[in-house]
Amino acid sequence: MRNRILGWIMTVGFVAGGGEVAAQEPLRQGPQESVVLRFDEARRDTLADVPSATAETLPAAAGRPFAYKLNRRRVTREEAYGRVTLWNVRRVRVKNRRMRLADTTRRERVRLLKFFIERDRRKGVRPHLQGNVAGYRWSATSLEGARQRRQAVHIRTYTLRAEYDSLRRAGGIDRSGRIPDGLWHPLPHDARYLLDGIEVPGRVFQFIDGLILRSLDIRTDSATIDGRPLVVGRTYADRAPLVVIDGMPSDVGEWLRMCRANVFSLEAEVPMYYYYLLPVEAVETFGRRGRFGAVCIEPAR
Numbered sequence: 001m002r003n004r005i006l007g008w009i010m011t012v013g014f015v016a017g018g019g020e021v022a023a024q025e026p027l028r029q030g031p032q033e034s035v036v037l038r039f040d041e042a043r044r045d046t047l048a049d050v051p052s053a054t055a056e057t058l059p060a061a062a063g064r065p066f067a068y069k070l071n072r073r074r075v076t077r078e079e080a081y082g083r084v085t086l087w088n089v090r091r092v093r094v095k096n097r098r099m100r101l102a103d104t105t106r107r108e109r110v111r112l113l114k115f116f117i118e119r120d121r122r123k124g125v126r127p128h129l130q131g132n133v134a135g136y137r138w139s140a141t142s143l144e145g146a147r148q149r150r151q152a153v154h155i156r157t158y159t160l161r162a163e164y165d166s167l168r169r170a171g172g173i174d175r176s177g178r179i180p181d182g183l184w185h186p187l188p189h190d191a192r193y194l195l196d197g198i199e200v201p202g203r204v205f206q207f208i209d210g211l212i213l214r215s216l217d218i219r220t221d222s223a224t225i226d227g228r229p230l231v232v233g234r235t236y237a238d239r240a241p242l243v244v245i246d247g248m249p250s251d252v253g254e255w256l257r258m259c260r261a262n263v264f265s266l267e268a269e270v271p272m273y274y275y276y277l278l279p280v281e282a283v284e285t286f287g288r289r290g291r292f293g294a295v296c297i298e299p300a301r
Contacts, residue, residue, distance in 0.1 A: 066284060067099050067110040071117060076102075080115060081280045086211065086239055088117040088124030092283055092291040113283055130215035131232075134164040135179055138206055139189065154191060154202040155231060157184040158218055187218065191229040198256040205233060211276070211293075212236050212252075241276070242286055242294040255295055271300040 068080040075083075093114040098107040118124035136158040159179050167173055167183065193202050205213070212235040219230040235252060243250045245258075255274070258264070263272050274297045282290025 064096070064109050064111045065101060067097070067101065067112045068280075069112065069114045071119065072114075077280070080113070081278065084115050084117055084279045085124070085126075086241075086279060086292050087126045089279055089291050090116045090118060092116070092288045094283070094287055113280070115280070115283075126210065127214075129213065131217040132161050133158050133216045133218055134161040135159045136187075136216070137184070152189070152202055153206055154189045155187050155205070155218075156189075157186055159183045159185065187220075187231075188229055191218075191231055192225075193231045193233070195233045195256055196235055196253065198253070198260055200256055200259040201262075202231075204256070204259050205231065207276075208235070212239065212241060239292050241292045242282060242289050243297070244286070244294060245297045246299060249289070250297075252295075255297060258297070272297055273300055274298075 066077065068075050068077055070080055070083060093116075095112045095114065097110055097112040099110050099112065100106065101108055101110065136155045139154050139156040160183075163183050164173070164179065167180070172180070191202075193200055193205055195204060195208075213233055214236045215234045217232045219232065224230045240252050243252055243255050245254065258272070262268060263270070264274065265271070274295055277285060277290065277294045277296060279291055279293050282292075282294040284290075286294055
């Protein structure tokens with residue numbers, strides 16, 4: 001299965017009750033949700049008509065197969081794929097070796113991918129989101145076609161961290177962690193979204209939800225420009241994914257500027273799309289530079 005995350009589609013999960021997504025705890029399933037989206041598990045899609053630059057199609061190392069080690073131990077691709085994440089990977093080494101594979105009886109020339117991840121599971125999990133927002137719900141999922149939606153994808157409701165922490169200290173939050181309805185605040189659909197200082201569509205925030213979004217603040221005071229609420233996000237500076245634009249390396253800032261220019265719209269003169277490769281697949285494709293995953297941007301053909 002080719003694991004691709006399209007800028008047009010953004011996710012394959014759906015959430016009952018208007019497509020609500022709780023952002024703070026991606027693994028916890030609330031009573032109003034049938035599926036909780038998690039970027040590294042749920043947001044995958046398959047395109048049969050788009051060629052995938054994966055292990056099966058790479059010409060690297062003269063067609064050598066890949067072998068995998070995790071903290072110096074031989075593992076299968078499936079185990080490496082499931083255990084190596086953006087949050088726990090420390091370093092990666094890529095070597096040419098002669099090794100026995102599971103389906104061979106003699107040593108073969110292979111491309112050995114050695115992943116070193118955090119051994120302490122508490123240190124290797126996704127950090128909590130910073131900022132004044134403790135959780136938020138989306139107005140819709142991206143399964144709903146853009147032409148069918150009357151409004152662009154946006155954050156519908158949110159809860160403030162100060163209010164949540166105050167109620168939690170007072171014992172008002174049960175073990176399930178469910179946020180009471182009274183703590184959810186509505187957010188107008190015309191709010192502006194700024195990511196790393198660049199104004200982008202709300203769907204970009206949904207795309208990176210649970211991935212590289214480090215902090216999120218929502219400002220609704222009168223100090224905002226033109227009086228519209230402002231959603232301000234920051235990405236991780238030290239765990240930024242590799243960005244590749246039509247085969248050329250770039251950076252997150254350039255990708256965000258392309259989002260601002262609306263080049264990923266279906267109505268664009270030269271439509272383009274983007275998708276995300278998880279760390280193992282990104283290292284297979286781009287080498288050590290892909291240890292934090294990769295955002296690939298290609299023209300729609």
